[in-house]
Every structure is written in structure tokens, then in C-alpha cells.
Amino acid sequence: MSDDSISIRPGVGMLNLFPHMKYQPWYALGELVDNAIQSYVANRDALRDVEGPEYQLRIDIEIDRADGGSISVRDNAAGISGVDWPRAFRVADPPADQSGLSQFGVGMKAACCWFARRWSVRSTNLGERTTRKVDFDVPAIVESRNESLDVEETAEAAEVHFTEVRMEGLYRVPQTKTLGKIKEYLGGIYRQFIRNGDVLITFNGEPLVFAEPPILEAPDWRTPDGDDHVWRKEVDLRLASGRRVQGFVGIREKGATATAGIALFYRNKVVTGAGEETYRPEVIFGRSNSFRSQRVFGEMHMDDFNVTYTKDALVWYEEEDEFLAELKAELDREPQPILRQAENYRSRKPVIVPTDEAQRILDTIVKTFEQAPDINYSPHPVVEFPPSAESDGIPEPLSSTEVMQVDRELTIDVVGKRWKVTFQLVADEANHDWLSVSELGGVEPAVTIKVNQAHPFMRAYCELPGDQLEPVWRVAIAMGLGQAIARSSGASMPGLVTKNANVVLRNYLSTKA
Template identity: 30%
Template sequence: MNIDFQIGWNAISSYRRLAYTAWHAIAEFIDNSTQSYINNHDALAAAYEAEGKTLDIGIVYNRDNDTFSIADNAMGMDLDDLITALRVGIPPANPHGRSKYGLGMKTAACWIGDKWTVRTTKLGEPVEYSVTVDVRKIEAGNGELEVKPRDAPADKHYTVLEITALNKPWQTRTLGKIRKYLESMYRKDFEDLGLVLRWQSQELGWEGFEGQLLKNRKGEPYYQEFSFDVDGRAVTGWGGILEKGSRTNAGFSMLQNKRVIRGWPDAWRPYAIYGDARNDLINQRLVGEIHLDGFDVSHTKDDILWGNDQESDVETKLKASLGHLISEARQFRKRDIKLDGGPSDGDVDKAVSAFQEELQSDEMIEQIEFEDIPDSEALKMSSQHLAEQVVAREKPSISAKLGRFMINVYLVYDLSPNDPYVVLETASAEDVTIIVNFSHPYVRTQIEGEEGVLNYLRQCIYDAVAEAKARSINRPMEPDTIKLFKDQLLRVPFQILEGEYRAQSGEQDGE
């Protein structure tokens, strides 16, 4: 006896529970657009030349209106293409490209929201088609979709996807991470395809790490390409040594079909090379890209699905191919850790002159003479209210247990510029909430680069931690006490560097 294998309509409801991140869900749509361009390169190249354009993808998320949209000017779809695109699990004509399983657009759209509309017209076809998918109706058993045609110029070509009834709002921190990940994912397309990718109307780009590599005495960067086979599949890429160590930037970006599957800011660190989450020189300095075409990839296209011994074989051969770089990256260089550094006399003189002018400015005098200070109880209530709002909607960017203190730090980008630069809230003597206002005018005009942000965070958090520690002792909170505690905290970065210096010097002595 034979039976038909059937999937119920309510299976579509499971899509909203898939293990997507916002950026990998959005990437499903970008993959379709870029693959459309790749599949129809010649026709689109001629069209773009006539239009004075290039491949353009615009993405907009509106939390207030509860909408998400993505529009491209790739080839577009005719009726047959659209029908195929809406069928679940039907692989595309080219299953070796970025669109692999015939699932991505459907699963990602349902993960983002419960109602979505596709509008599209194909280059050379005088018709635009639109269709709306209502997930709730399909769950209820109504899977019939109405395709609406209308006239369109034959020289137009686009696909627009609009999603409403979103399943959950994306917070400010998520929006920032979406930008970072999309820039990393499509790093090759910016150059190879001339892709213009816009997120929230802002054009994205990728600088890469090749320009940040350490150079030898001849001025040549520590950079090495590699190529080997694993399980009949070609593995290629490059490795290098960062001049300035950064655990955030180090690691390998895994690419397939020139699209990053996993990479910065969450790069792959093969255990055979990087070990178990250490913070040594290798984990701070070895960086690279590895192309893994032909290997299986997860449904959400965020990781490689290794088969048999593939992962260990790749790690072993990668380590052998980059042996010289790995050895060089482990070498201690005095310029990496400067225990006797600091600003030059000239730097100090320039800073003193600039600060002298700042102190004598009308604006500074106005602030010093300002005496309309709110009541201390009012200030406390205001800080408490602000902290409650932030904690209710955000997740801490930094969490750490410091002795008896539990520290949660929130980096907030949508506060008012008039809010304090840092807010301290202590629900109990040991529970410390710190809110850093990244909309403060000082951040927007004075802070640049990683070092600038790091030092600003130190100042804000050290101020708050010193105050929290002073509050916790059973005696009046004196300014000198707070300064003493902060002075001790300001010495911590030097003590860390001193410890690394000794550890690395000890490693060298033992080699």
C-alpha cells in the first residue's frame, strides 16, 4: 500500500521560528537579486549602459510603520519565474549559485512578517505582476494566491518585496549590526558586480583588512595566498597578519560563490590554528578569507555543513599552508605593546594650546557660570526613569562580574543629545547599570576611530564604576574617594599590557 507524503498548510507557521538573524534573513533577498544579475549579466549590462546605472538594491526598515521593503533593478521575473519563486522547495535552474534550495525568499519573508507582497517586471516583458502572501490565511488552509497583472514598459526591470505585520521590532543595536554584516557579506560584489547596496538610504561599502597588514623591513605586507583540495573540492583564499592586533578583526571569513557565509564581525577561528577562545597573538593578528565553493551550506546560509572529516582536513591543510604566517604572528614585537609610550612633547604642547582656547571660550564661561541646577532628587528620578526605559527595550552591550559588582553597560544611540553623557543606576549595592549616550555632542564631534571609542568608554564606565563603588561604602561619598577609585581603574589597561608583555617575553625565552 502506498501513501502520499503531504505537508500541511500550517507548516508555513514554523518559518517564523527558524534560526535566522535579521542580517541573514535579509541576505536571502539580496542573494536572489545578485544571482539574477549574474544569470542575466549580458542583457543587464546593456540595459545598465543605456540607463547609466548599475545593479542597485535598496532596503528600508520602518519600525514606526511596521514595514520592511527591498527593491532591486535586476532582471525581474515573468509569470513562470514568479510561480517558481513562490513554490516551496523547488530548486532554481542554477542550483550551484547563491539561491540553492528554493526556500530562501519564502522562509525569510515569513520569518520577518506575516504578510508580504511581490511586485516584479522582467526586462523585455510589458507586464508587471504582483502577488500577496498572507501567512495567517495559508495557515488556515487558504493557499490560493491571486496574481495581478498590469501593463508596464518593456524596458523596465525590477523586483520589489514589501513585508508588513512584522513579527518583532528590530532595536537600534540590531540595525547597526545589520549594516556591519551586510557590508561584510557582500564585500566582493561591491567591486566585482559594481553593486550599489543601500541600507536605510545609506550606501554600504567595504574597506577590508588588506590595507591593515603588518609589513616587513622591505615594506612588503605579511600576506599569503593558498590553494588546496579537500574531498575533491577546491579551497582557496589568503591569510595575513594585522599590524594592529584586534580580536574583533582577526579570524577567517568563509565565502561561497563570493558571498560571505560566516565572517567579520563573527569570523571563523579553526581550532587547529586559534585554539580554544584564547586571547593570544594568533587570535589578535591572524586574518584572512577562505573560499569554500562546493561544500554544503546551512539552510539559513550562515555556516558550512561539514561532512565526514572535511572540517579537520581543511584546518590541517590551512595550518600547513600558512605555517610561516602563523609562526610570524606568534612572534612578540616590542611595538605591539608599548609600556614606555605616551604622547610626544609636541603633541602635549598642541593639546595644551587647544585646551587653553577651549577653557577661555565664551561657551565654557557660560557653562561654569550656569547655576540653575535641578534638585538632586529630581536628577535621581530622571536618571532612574531613563534607565528603566533603556533596560526595558535594549540588551546590554557589555556585561561583567567585577568582584561583588554585576556591571551591565548599555550603549544607546537614540537618546537625546541633551541627555547626560553617562547614567548610573544601582538597583542594589551590587547591581550596577551604566548607560552611555552615543548621541551626546561630545561623541558626535570629538570621538573618532576604535581607540577614540575605547578611551571614551573607559572614561564613562570608570566614572560610573568609581561612583558606584564609592556609594557602596558606609561613609560619606567624598569627591576625593571617587577620584581615588577611578585612579585605580585607569591603571588597569597598563597592568594588562604589563602582564601580556611578561607572558610573551616568557614564551619567547622558552622557545
């Protein structure tokens, strides 16, 4: 064992600023993933000479929430060379080769200091016979103004190569929900490397994956009986500055508000548009409740631009508006007008909401009744409902003659009476009514409210599961319960409202203009 030291000048004071940066944990971890990928890309041939042609970069991320939290990131790339070792720990000292993901000489230091009070790096460079380790105790360094750190060196075999970063004493210990988001975001950010098979990234032992959304295969909305087309368009734009943008835009087979949008890549890494941070400019996607905003997705490679030093946004050089105008024109161009197809196409098959999604929406509606007082402000509202039967999960696709049904029952005090209310969601082509209300008298009045998902109105305006369906179902339940309350209060023929609403919806309001 031998000891050396490295200088961390300039920037000792900056170490104390990094914890206050506006970072997200997935982008901070991404700095360490970037370094591993860059090391792999720069040394790919040498690594395969040693490990064989089947060598694959592996990056293992482990987060332990116990005892103040710790994070480790280990890779089997080429390691940090002895020549690069001093530079790697100086702030804003970029590498000689800035053509890859490692550009600014800030990422590792900023990310580790943002996460943790104490962190260390241990690395062996391929072909060298030394393992080096350095420890950062950030509060102690800042307090002492120490500008050099000891490096621990041990002998190693020449064919060994790795880097391990460990962080302890976390400022922010990721909780369960955040851990799930980190996994989702990293899978989206590094999707291109995962697709290509260049890298295996594991998170707490589980390989990261990226679920490719199925693309719509359907006729042009103007010729519904025509041939199916694959609704994906390749895009190759050249802006006035000469910057080039390449990628594709397509239409999802099924709409999804949370994951629609365009991902913007820089050097094969997503910098905008991963996870829930979707890039959906209104000029392309329309308003947030439009069909376009839930169906259109794509990927654009923006390598002729640059990124911020935190690598979570593009530097647009005031060309974003021009880019969007060019992109919109391309997506409106025949013979494949992506945006108009996304807005106007309606599946001719009834969209059956998965049972678990229907149960989720109904649970939300039931909770609003549970939390609300009696309509007449009874001081002691009583709401009881039994647990729903366990769902078997997403059912097999249904034919037009089969019926999907989800039931929920609850008991609620309304206008001084205790009502037994049953909600039913069905998908029944044979039923012409959108809303059916069945009332039963008795000491405890009861009403069954049935909404038909296969009704033409639902297929035209509410074919996408989730947020679009819930408000429609809420209105239907309000109409049905309102009819029952009106009848119990002595109103004459209140069912005519529902009957005529069904006629108007089917004959006049189920077709888009």
C-alpha cells in the same frame, strides 16, 4: 488590468513554521539580496544591452520601525519572469539553474514569513510587458488553508525591470542596535560583490561598505632589523576528497578581537565569519587571549562544499578537521610562517591608545568605583566625579618624544576617608617607570596614579587596545590606591613595593621568553 492566480502547494502549513526558524535578520534579508544578485548574474548581458555598459545592480533596503514595522527590498535586476512566477512562490521548488546563490526554492518564502505576518512581491521581468503583484497574508492563509493566491497584473513597458518585496506587521521590529548590526553584517557578507563594483546595496539610504583591514608590513620577528614583508599568504588547498579551497590569510596591522578571524565564502558570499560571528578555530588562532586570535584574518572560498538551506553555515562532509590541519601546515610553512609571526612579532614603536579608547576604558573603571560600596562597607558610599573634557578624537601619531595623556578624577569614600583620586594614562618614552604614585596629604587626601603605556612591559604584552589593556590598568590602579591607603594607615615605606615592581618589570619581565 487582469487577474490570474498561483498555486502555493505544497507547503501551506510550512508558512506557519517559518516564523519559528532560527534565523538572524541579516541572513533573512540576505535571501532577498541573493535573489537579486542571481537575477543580475543570469541576465547581465541583456541588462547592459538595455541600460548600457555602465549598468550596475542596485538593491535598496528600507526598514521603518513605525506602526508595527515594515521592510522593503527593491532591486533593478531582471525581475521574475512569467514562467518562473508560479514556481517562485511554491515552497522547496528550486530554480532550474542552481549554480548561483538561489538554490533551494525556500529563501524568499522563509525569510518573509520569518519577518512578517503580511508580505507582497511586485515584479516586472525585462522584455515582458506585465507587472505582477501577489499578497501573502500568512495568518489568513494558514487559517483558511487556501492553496492559491490571486495575482494582480498591469501593463508595463518592455524595458522596465525590477522586483520589490514589502513586509508589514513584523514579528521582530529591529531596534537601533540591531539596525547597526544588519548594516555591518550585510556589508561583510556581500563584500566580494561590493569590491568588484557589481552591486550597490543601500541600507536606509546609506551605501554598504566593507572596511578592508590594513595588513602588517614588518620584518620577520626573528630578524627585527631586517626588511619589511607584507604578511599575507595566498592559500590553495586540495583535500583528500578532491575538494579545493582557495583564499588568503594575513596578519592585521593592528589587532582587533571583534573582527579577526577567517571568513568562509560560498559563491562569493560569506556564509561564516561575517561581523561578530567570526570563525576562529583554536587550532589556527590559539586561545582567545592570544596575539594570533587578535591579529590573524583571512578569506577562504569553499565553493566545492555546500551550505545549509538557511545559507548561514557550511556543510562540512566531516572534512573540517582535515581542512584545518592542512591550513595550519600551510600557514606554518616557510618562508612566511604567518601564525608564528602573529604570535611573536612586537612592534618596535610604542602603541599609542587612541584618546577616545582610553577614555572609554577609564569610564568603565570609574563606573566600578561608582557602583561599589566603601571598602569598610559604609552604608552611604559617596562617589562623585566631574564629566571628562570632550576628546578631540583620535590624535595624530605621536613621536617617541611626545606624550599622550588622558586624565580622569573622582572622589570616593575609602576606609572612612574621602579621597580625591586622579588617573593618568601617558605614553612617555622618557619615563622609565610603569607605575607612578604621587600622594598629597591634607584634610582631603589625594593621590595621582600614572600608568605609562610606552613602558617596555606594555609594549611586549599589552600593545593591543581594548580588552587586554583594561585589566592591566585596573591592577595598576589597585596597586597605586593600595599604596596610598597603606601609607595613610601608618604603614612604613609602602612606596618600596611600587618602586621595586617597576625595576622588576623593566629589567626582568618585559621580554618574552
